[in-house]
Amino acid sequence: MARSETILEVDSIVTRFGEQTVHDGVSFTLQRGTLTALIGGSGTGKSVLLREVIGLQRPTEGTIRLLGTNVWQDEEDELNAMRRRFGMMFQDGALFSSMTVAQNVAMPLIEHANVPAALLDPLIKLRLAQAGLGADAAEKVPSELSGGMRKRAAIARALALEPEVLFLDEPTSGLDPPTARAFDQLVRSLVDDLGLTVFLVTHDLDTLLTVVDRIIVLGSGKVLADGSIEEILRTDDDWIKAYFSVRTMVDQQSETVS
């Protein structure tokens, strides 16, 4: 039922910056309750595509429908209502630096949700716990946090309004491997336990190989490949082979050792 519902529809997106064409007809759809990763080499316009999807940057051509709204044509009122239904985690967190973590999480709740006073504090703490942060982080300002904690605080803020879709820009970049893997599990549990749809841009092979349902590969302005990790690994494309070759080398080495 709800599982097959289309959340996001990206249709023949073309993006040009002056002479340079970044996207030349990119199309795909996302289904509710899936964890999808967008990968591609540097300069293939992954982050640009993400910004176009959430309405921060206008594509040259093509349409984007997110949660039933045409992101670049519908009225501002409709868009604002839709914006409360997705969460975005920026690469460096983009936490408001003059506020504590708790105030960062509280802001969307106070602005957009009618939360009874008695429930506001528990709800903030719940969001922090859902993002894997302890209560001691609540009263700190972002500059006092480590990189991993800042990412978790950013997730907590993105989750504040119970979004249906969560967009993550390189969620594990700059994290040490154990923290990155814990982050992967956190994202997976958001999909499995809370039924979120997650769309992330990443370069992290471990994320791709362990928790992601589906991978979309962007290259030369188009979707090079689209499918589960097994399907992607079977693709006959030089760049994709090179991308995953490090992993295969490590696997072969560990096989010869054992």
Added chain:
Amino acid sequence: MPEAVPRTESAAPKAVFERGKDLAALRLTGSWRLASLARVAAELEALQWPEKFAIDGSGITEIDSAGALALLTHVDAHSRSQPQLTGFEANELRIVEQVRGRLEAARAPTKHHQERTIEMIGRRTIEVTLSVLGDINFLGATVVGLGRSVIHPHTVRIRELTAQFEQVCLNAIPVVALVTLLIGVVIAYLLGLQAEQFGANIFVVDGVGIGATREFAPIIVAVIVAGRSGAAFTAQLGSMRLTEETDAIRTLGLSPLDVLVLPRVIALIIAMPLLVFVGDVMSLTGALLIAEPMLDITPPTFIARLRDTLDISHPLVGLAKAPVFALVIAVIGCRMGMSVERDTRAVGMATTSTVVQSIVAVILLDAAFAVFFQAIGI
């Protein structure tokens, strides 16, 4: 299933106790989501809670973690044991269970540390002392650096110096000229209003000559430079601190003082007297322009009177103050920039602080100069 339609207005959340055979059941219906959290809370507040009960979620259309949190906090407050959950769908149950696992964390009290007055005084005293010590240290290092530059002029970074000079001097000339021209007009006009009543029109030239060259031009130029160049120094160096560029300079075996601070300080010390000179000329020009229509003093008369009465010591005093103001503004600007820590807010605060500190310092110094020159009889 229709394609992602916007969520329609869903059924209001309701909670009622139904008397079962052996156990009361809390029957939940409607939508238990964040959007209707106020009504969820009101429903739960209004309930009369029995000793033991089970929770029946079969009537729930949707529940999210905020709704589950409201439910579980109320249940927890009224029931010692964990009530049995029935009728929930698998995905709803997962959400409830996830929230239940984090209930302790959500209810943990916040430790607010309220700072006491004595603590605040102590903390501020230490902060201010450290900051003043840092200022003195920085001023000392800069002066030593300046001395070295004078003894060994080839150590000065000429390219950086000329680039800075263009910024702080050449690019500043239009705004300095415009502002001081208007100041000259205003002083002459106000003096003229008074002087006219006594038929002492010609003395306006004396007054403007002394006032503009000795006090107004240096002060006005210093305020413009503090807002223009002092603030720019702080913002430039501050953002270089944020992006670790100053650390990169250090690891390349160079000194940020030599590469960044000294060229700015030297450029401003050279630029400021020149700008004050521009200010002198423009303010006198302003006075000259208004003198004829208002006071019937023709330009030749104005210039002749100026030559007779304006002692050269007055412009020289004004020009002599300029490099001192420049040193103070440049040192405050660079020091505030270099003291920015890894915090994006800090650049903005440091920049504001630079402008305030510079202007206060310039006016205090100007007062000290007034006393000093009075004492030595200039």
